[in-house]
Amino acid sequence: MTKFLLAVHVLAAIITIGPVTVAASMFPPAARRALAAPDDPSGLATVRTLHRICRVYAVIAVAVPVFGLATANSLHVLGSAWLLTSIALTALAAAVLGARILPRQASALAALDGPAGTLEPAAVQRIAGQLGMLTGVFNLLWATVTVLMIIRPGSTTGA
Template sequence: MTKFLLSVHVIAAIVAIGPVTVAASMFPPAARKALETPDDPKAVGTVALLHRICQVYAAVGVVVPVFGLATGSAMGVLGDAWLIVSIALTVLAAAVLMALVLPRQSALAQGHGTRETTVRLAMFTGVFNLLWATVTVLMIVRPGSTTGA
């Protein structure tokens, strides 16, 4: 059962979190272009599409920590420091996405915002991506783990 849970956890992370990080990273430059050329339907459509991808995959991404907790429980590692730190960073990444990235994307997708908004959005997106990269490294390295990486 542990292998199944871990497999679903990893697949969900790749399928759900990957698209969010890529689309969120592509959004600020696309939004800048749309702000510069508001009459360009392709630029405006790209911004709307990237925002929709982020919204949908963020919702699907809820599966990742659910199966992560189930896997950690099955492996008996819920009390391990690396997992506790990973959980905290995952919660922080979700908070950054929900409170700082998606609302700014939404405002820009609706035509509200400035170039400065895109700069701040790029910064918050970078923080979000860095948090996920750190969680990924912790999941692979598992400092202090006796199951060894």
């Protein structure tokens, strides 16, 4: 059962976290391109699509910690420092995504999609800059969790 849980955990991480990190990273430059070419509907469509990917996959990504905790329980490592650190970093990454990235993406999208003549280019540029930084933090958190999952410092599970 442990191998099954671990396989689902890893597949869920690859299938859900990967698209969010890529789409979130692509959003700021796509928003800037949409701002630079307001008459091109494909720019706004790209921004909408990237935001939708981030929203949908963020919800589906709940499977990652669920199966991760089930795997940790079956391996009897729930009290390990590396796992507790990973759990804290995962919660922090989820908070960055849910409380910072997604709302700012929605604000940028609303500004780009607003009524003609109400677009504030400086606001979109500011939001895109913030999103670039926040996405970098989000991706760094996930990279750290991935490294911890691979090297498991102090683990007694044989790795």
